[in-house]
Amino acid sequence: MEALFFIIGACFGSFFNVCRYRLPRKKSIASPPSHCPQCKHPIKWYDNIPIVSYCLLRGKCRYCHKKIPLSYLIIELISAGVFLITFLKFGMSVKLPVYLAFFSLLIIGSAIDAEIEIIPDAITIPGIILGLATSFLTIGIFSSLLGGAVGAGIVMAFAGLGKLLFKKEAMGGGDVKLLAMIGCFMGWADALWVLFLASFIGLIFGILLRKQKIRFGPFLSMASFIIIIAGSPSRFLL
Ligand SMILES: [Zn+2]
Incomplete structure (x- = not known):
């Protein structure tokens, strides 16, 4: 098997x-x-x-x-x-096809992001809908809706702050929709953990590769996968 x-x-x-x-x-x-x-x-x-x-x-x-x-x-x-x-x-289990679909969208989105620096709506919009539609099998519709809203909101807040502080775009509209999709599948708390872990992995890669500009999509995807497989870090706080 x-x-x-x-x-x-x-x-x-x-x-x-x-x-x-x-x-x-x-x-x-x-x-x-x-x-x-x-x-x-x-x-x-x-x-x-x-x-x-x-x-x-x-x-x-x-x-x-x-x-x-x-x-x-x-x-x-x-x-x-x-x-x-x-x-x-x-x-x-019923969760298997849900997460396989989620990870599939993350893989395609990351590959496109790494290559041409966009995350197409053709990935994230169906992903948001799928996350909401399958939420009754995973985290429940309320958590899913809240996760999508918090995911989009936090990236928009960061992007606004980045623009204000560094006068350049750190994250784009693609990242907003990507984290909204991640929030719909994982809930608000894990969406924040994903953002935190992705920033950490991204920072290490940035230092190792001495790159000024790195795409954030692949790191958000990697962090989502790690947290779903390893379990939510929230459990250590309760
Ligand atoms: Zn050929």
């Missing part, structure tokens, strides 16, 4: 790669079938096996021999790992 979820995750990862390439470019995710973004050659099924094909082709297109970005492999590996760990945490 564990292996199955790893494989399903890898296959979804392959689909997330299609989404993250096509969504911001306003292309259909259903058609045309997979093709090399450089030479447009259609990709045969045996070259489209998640993780395996990338390794067999040594990260190059079979036809034009241009490099396939390493990020494609990384997304497939992350997706496989996330699906496996989420299954180990929740087992065959």
Whole structure:
């Protein structure tokens, strides 16, 4: 069963790669079938096996021999790992599909954010609706609504403060909707923990990579995953 979820995750990862390439470019995710973004050659099924094909082709297109970005492999590996760990945490419960859907949206959103510095509404708006709609299986509708409001509010407050203090945009509208979505799935307290943990991880990465500007979406996503899997830090306070 564990292996199955790893494989399903890898296959979804392959689909997330299609989404993250096509969504911001306003292309259909259903058609045309997979093709090399450089030479447009259609990709045969045996070259489209998640993780395996990338390794067999040594990260190059079979036809034009241009490099396939390493990020494609990384997304497939992350997706496989996330699906496996989420299954180990929740087992065959009603919460499993809810959190798999949540993490899937986070993976696609983060990949797009890391690449072109936006988090599309096509990810966050359906995510907010899904978080509210499935809340009766997880945290309850009241917590979900409050979580969305607090999530959006706190980022807007931070963004306003950042503008006032540093005269530059630290967080954008995409981050507001992303944390609103996270709040809808996790509630207000955990949304604040996510923001706190993401800032901490982001700070460390910023120092290690000596980067002035880092995208916040991937860190918010990473923090959400850690807190859902490891459990809410709030329990240590009560
Ligand atoms: Zn090619």
